[in-house]
Amino acid sequence: MGLEIPEILTISEQMKENLLGKEITNIILTKHLESTIKQGMSNLDNRTKDILNSKIKRIIPKGKWIFLEFENGSILMFGEIIGKFLYIKKDLPLPPKYHVSFQFDDGSIVTLNLFLYAFIVVATLEEKKVHRYAGNIGISPNESEFTLDYFLHVLSNNENKSIKAALNLQEEMSGLGNAYINDILYMAKIHPKRKVSDLKEIERNNLYDSIIKTINSAIELGGSSDEYDLYGNSGKYVRLVSKNTNECKLCGNKILKENILGSSSYFCPVCQKYD
Numbered sequence: 374m375g376l377e378i379p380e381i382l383t384i385s386e387q388m389k390e391n392l393l394g395k396e397i398t399n400i401i402l403t404k405h406l407e408s409t410i411k412q413g414m415s416n417l418d419n420r421t422k423d424i425l426n427s428k429i430k431r432i433i434p435k436g437k438w439i440f441l442e443f444e445n446g447s448i449l450m451f452g453e454i455i456g457k458f459l460y461i462k463k464d465l466p467l468p469p470k471y472h473v474s475f476q477f478d479d480g481s482i483v484t485l486n487l488f489l490y491a492f493i494v495v496a497t498l499e500e501k502k503v504h505r506y507a508g509n510i511g512i513s514p515n516e517s518e519f520t521l522d523y524f525l526h527v528l529s530n531n532e533n534k535s536i537k538a539a540l541n542l543q544e545e546m547s548g549l550g551n552a553y554i555n556d557i558l559y560m561a562k563i564h565p566k567r568k569v570s571d572l573k574e575i576e577r578n579n580l581y582d583s584i585i586k587t588i589n590s591a592i593e594l595g596g597s598s599d600e601y602d603l604y605g606n607s608g609k610y611v612r613l614v615s616k617n618t619n620e621c622k623l624c625g626n627k628i629l630k631e632n633i634l635g636s637s638s639y640f641c642p643v644c645q646k647y648d
Contacts, residue, residue: 396477515589
């Protein structure tokens with residue numbers, strides 16, 4: 374659950390189509406955002422003025438983050454989003470619940486409703502560079518720099534980690550999260566708890582291919598069917614293994630669920646052996 378690189382790219386492109394060149398004229402923070410502010414994940418309570426009445430000149434997706442850059446030098450950063458954006462044309466009704474809304478100079482509005490949490494931070498370029506997460510984002514699988522050699526190098530630097538942990542290192546391989554990691558490992562027939570050091574060369578190569586195929590497919594399909602784009606439409610990528618999967622499509626055995634590293638992993642114990 375949460376926006377990963379396919380959803381981030383989809384929403385960013387839609388933002389470019391609808392928000393570039395516009396100015397934010399008003400920002401409404403609802404009571405639902407209070408906990409996010411208290412957790413230090415948003416500073417909208419005292420930095421909204423920094424992004425008002427300045428044109429959006431660039432929108433940049435990177436890993437699990439979206440950066441809106443303004444002509445005055447300010448940056449609005451959305452990251453690690455477990456929630457739903459919604460673009461609303463002028464004079465159309467707002468959704469019944471949302472955490473924050475951004476109104477633009479043409480009357481359109483973007484709301485963000487958080488299902489759990491997200492970073493929503495206004496920053497200068499220097500503040501972005503030193504942000505604990507936004508300032509340390511690695512190469513994403515959709516980028517040309519994400520080569521087999523680069524991937525193998527990352528694995529060699531993390532031999533003692535489980536493969537699930539290694540694939541979730543946002544500072545080295547950004548944009549992957551639990552949902553796509555489950556599918557990637559299932560396709561590559563690798564158990565999420567296996568140590569990187571146990572993986573043979575052919576398994577590492579197959580894993581790279583699985584990452585590229587899975588992410589490219591999800592990007593083409595507009596993201597996961599469990600997530601939403603800027604217009605409130607769900608993506609068309611259907612996950613291979615999830616809470617809705619009962620049997621392995623390859624061997625017919627039961628798909629198991631296990632909490633690994635704080636999130637649910639789904640895998641086939643026959644096709645993805647651990648021992």
